[in-house]
Amino acid sequence: MNTKCIYWAMMALGAVLTSAQRCPYRMDIAPCVCTESEKLAMDCSRVVDIAQLIRIFEADFPSTTFWRLTMTGTYDAPIQLSFLPDGVFGSVNFQEILIQHTLIQRVDDYAFVGSKDSLSMLWITHSELTSFPTTILPLMPNLMQLDLSYNLLQFLPDLRSSSLRSLTLAHNSQLAFTDQLFTKLDQIVDLNIGYCQVETLTPGIFLNMMNLSSLYLEHNRLTHLAAASLHFTSGAMEEIVLSGNQITSVDPNFLSGTGKHAYLMLVNNQITTLAEATWRPVFQDISEPGDGMVMLDGNRLECGCSLAWLVASPSFLSHLAYGAACANGTAIHDLDPDSLQHDCSS
Ligand SMILES: *[C@@H]1O[C@H](CO)[C@@H](O)[C@H](O)[C@H]1NC(C)=O
Ligand SMILES: *[C@@H]1O[C@H](CO)[C@@H](O)[C@H](O)[C@H]1NC(C)=O
Numbered sequence: 001m002n003t004k005c006i007y008w009a010m011m012a013l014g015a016v017l018t019s020a021q022r023c024p025y026r027m028d029i030a031p032c033v034c035t036e037s038e039k040l041a042m043d044c045s046r047v048v049d050i051a052q053l054i055r056i057f058e059a060d061f062p063s064t065t066f067w068r069l070t071m072t073g074t075y076d077a078p079i080q081l082s083f084l085p086d087g088v089f090g091s092v093n094f095q096e097i098l099i100q101h102t103l104i105q106r107v108d109d110y111a112f113v114g115s116k117d118s119l120s121m122l123w124i125t126h127s128e129l130t131s132f133p134t135t136i137l138p139l140m141p142n143l144m145q146l147d148l149s150y151n152l153l154q155f156l157p158d159l160r161s162s163s164l165r166s167l168t169l170a171h172n173s174q175l176a177f178t179d180q181l182f183t184k185l186d187q188i189v190d191l192n193i194g195y196c197q198v199e200t201l202t203p204g205i206f207l208n209m210m211n212l213s214s215l216y217l218e219h220n221r222l223t224h225l226a227a228a229s230l231h232f233t234s235g236a237m238e239e240i241v242l243s244g245n246q247i248t249s250v251d252p253n254f255l256s257g258t259g260k261h262a263y264l265m266l267v268n269n270q271i272t273t274l275a276e277a278t279w280r281p282v283f284q285d286i287s288e289p290g291d292g293m294v295m296l297d298g299n300r301l302e303c304g305c306s307l308a309w310l311v312a313s314p315s316f317l318s319h320l321a322y323g324a325a326c327a328n329g330t331a332i333h334d335l336d337p338d339s340l341q342h343d344c345s346s
Contacts, residue, residue: 022036022040022062022063023035023036023040023062023063024059024060024061024062025059025060028056028059028060029042029056029059031044031046031047031048031052032044032046032047032056039066039067039068040063040065040066040067041066041067041068041069041070042066042068042069042070042092042094043069043070043071043072044056044069044070044071045070045071045072045073045079047071047079047081048080049080049081050081050082050083050084050085050088053081053088054085054088057088057089057090057092058090061090061091061092064091064092064093065093065118066092066093066094066095067094067095067096068094068095068096068097068098069089069094069096069097069098070098071098071099071100071102072098072099072100072101073100073101073102073126074101075101075126077101078101078102078103078126078127079099079101079102079103079104080102080103081102081103081104082103082104082105082106082128083104083105083106083107083108084104084106084107084108084111085108085111086108086109086110086111086113087110087111087113087114088111089111089112089114089115090114091114092114093114093115093117093118093119094115094118094119095115095118095119095120095121096119096120096121096122097112097115097119097121097122097123097124098121098123099123099124099125099127100123100124100125100126100127101125101126101127102124102126102127102128103127103128104124104127104128104129105127105128105129105130105152106129106130106131107124107129107132107133108133109133109135109136110133110136111133112136112140113136113139115140116136116139116140117140117141117142118142119140119142119143120142120143120144120145121143121144121145121146122143122145122146122147123145123146123147123148124147124148124151125147125148125149125150125151126149126150126151127150127151128151128152129148129151129152129153130151130152130153130154131153131154131155131156132148132153132156134156134157134158134159134160137159137160137161137164138160138161138162140161140163141162141163142163143161143163143164144163144164144165144166145164145165145166146164146166146167146168147166147167147168148168148169148172149168149169149170149171149172149192150170150171150172151171151172152172152173152174153169153172153174153175154174154175154176155175155176155177156169156175156177156181157178158178158180158181158183158184159181159182159184159185160184160185161184161185161187162184162186162187163187164185164187164188165187165188165189165190165211166188166189166190166191167185167188167190167191167192168190168192169192169193169196170192170193170194170195170196170216171194171195171196172195172196173195173196173197174197175193175196175197175198179202179205182205182206182208182209183208184208185208185209186208186209186210186211187211188209188211188212189211189212189213189214190213190214190216191206191209191212191214191215191216192214192216193216193217193220194216194217194218194219194220194241195218195219195220196220197220197221198217198220198221198222199220199221199222199223200222200224200226200229201217201222201225201226201229201230202229203226203227203228203229203231204228204231205229206230206231206232207231207232207233208233209232209233209234210233210234211234211236212232212234212236212237213234213236213237213238213239214237214238214239214241215230215237215239215240215241216239216241217240217241217242217245218241218242218243218244218245218265219243219244219245220244220245221245221246222242222245222246222247223245223246223247223248223249224247224248224249224250224251225242225247225249225250225251225254225255226251226254227251227252227253227254228253228254228256229254230254230255230256230258231255231256231257232256232257232258233257234257234259235257235258235259236259236261237257237258237259237261237262238261238262238263239262239263239265240255240258240262240263240264240265241265242264242265242266242269243265243266243267243268243269243295243298244267244268244269245269246269246270247266247269247270247271248269248270248271248272250271250275250278250279251278252275252277252278252281253278253281254278255281255282255285256281256285258285258286258292259290260285260286260288260289260290260291260292261286261290261291261292262285262286262292262293263292263293263295264282264286264292264293264294264295265295266294266295266296266299267295267296267297267298267299267323268297268298268299269296269298269299270299270300271296271299271301272299272300272301272302272327273301273302273306274296274301274306274307274310275306276306276309276310279310280309280316282294283310283313283316283319283320286319287315287316287318287319288315290319292319293319293320293321294319294320294321294324295321295323295324296320296321296323296324296332297321297323297324297325298323299324300325300326300327301324301325301326301327301332302326302327303326303327303328303330303332303335304344305340305343305344307332307335307340308337308340308341308344310332311332311335311337311340312337312340312341317332317333320332320333
C-alpha cells in the first residue's frame with residue numbers, strides 16, 4: 001500500500017470516528033441508549049432512579065446538542081422517578097423531550113433550563129404531576145408544543161408564552177385555573193382542556209388567542225354556556241368540541257367570531273330547545289356561505305314549534321349533522337316542515 005492509500009484510509013477512518021464520537025461511550029450512559037442516524041437521540045426509558053439519571057448526564061458528552069430525549073414507561077411498569085430536579089440533564093440540551101408513564105410528581109423550576117433555547121416540544125404525560133413550573137415558559141422562545149395530559153395537576157398559575165402553539169392539559173381531573181390562565185398565550189392554535197372537570201367558562205376567556213383554531217372541552221362539567229363564553233377573535237375556528245358535558249342551557253350570543261368553517265360539536269349533552277334568538281345567528285355564521293357544521297346527536301330536543309324556524313330552512317338544515325333527534329327519537333331531518341309550519345301558525 002502506498003502512502004497515499006494509507007493517507008486516504010486514515011482520513012476515512014477519521015471521518016467514521018468523528019461521526020461515531022457524537023454519542024458518549026455506551027457504558028457511561030447505560031441503561032440510556034444514544035442513537036445517531038441523522039439526528040442524535042437519547043432513550044432513557046430503562047433508567048431506575050433519579051441518582052442514576054443524574055450520573056448519566058454527568059458523563060462525557062462529545063456533543064451536547066441532541067434532537068430528542070425519550071423516557072417512556074408503560075401503564076403497568078411506569079418509570080420509577082418521582083421528580084426531576086434542577087439541572088438534571090447537565091449541559092445536554094434537547095429539541096424534543098417526551099416523558100410518558102412515570103411516577104413524576106414534581107418538576108423543579110430549572111430542570112429543563114439547559115434546553116431553554118432549543119426546546120420546541122415537551123411532553124410529560126401519564127404521570128403524577130401535581131404542579132408544573134410555568135415560570136420557565138417565557139424563557140423558552142421556541143417551545144411550540146406542551147402536553148401535560150393524564151396527570152394530577154391541581155392548579156396552574158397563569159401561563160405565558162409567545163411561542164406556544166399547542167397546549168394539552170386534558171385528563172387532569174382536579175385542575176383549577178383562573179380566568180387569566182390563557183390571556184398570555186396569544187399564539188395558541190390548538191387548546192385541549194378536555195376531561196378536566198371544568199364547570200364554567202368565563203365570558204371572553206378565549207379572546208386573546210388570535211390564532212386559535214381547535215378548542216377541545218369535551219367531557220367536562222359544563223352545564224351552561226353564558227353569553228360570550230365562546231367568543232373568538234381568530235375567525236379561523238375549525239373545531240369547538242363540547243361533547244359529553246351536561247349542558248342544558250345556552251344563552252343568546254354565546255358564540256361568535258368562529259369564521260365560516262367551524263364544527264361545533266355538542267354531542268351527548270342535555271340541550272332540549274334550540275331557541276331561534278340563540279341559534280339562528282350560529283347557523284347564519286357558518287352557512288352563508290360556509291361549510292361549518294353543528295352536531296347535536298345525543299340531545300333530546302323538543303320538536304315543537306320552537307324548532308319550526310330551523311326545519312323551515314333547507315340551508316340551515318344542511319349544516320346540522322344528521323344525528324340530531326327529537327326526544328321521541330324522530331330525526332330532525334325527517335320532520336315535515338309543512339306540517340310543523342301549519343301546526344305552529346294556528
Ligand atoms: C398568527 O396569526 C398571524 C396573523 O394572521 C400570523 O402572522 C402568525 O404567523 C400566526 N401564528 C401562528 C402560530 O400561526
Ligand atoms: C315525534 O315528534 C314529532 C314532532 O312533534 C312528530 O312529527 C313525530 O311524528 C314524532 N315521532 C314519533 C315516533 O312519535
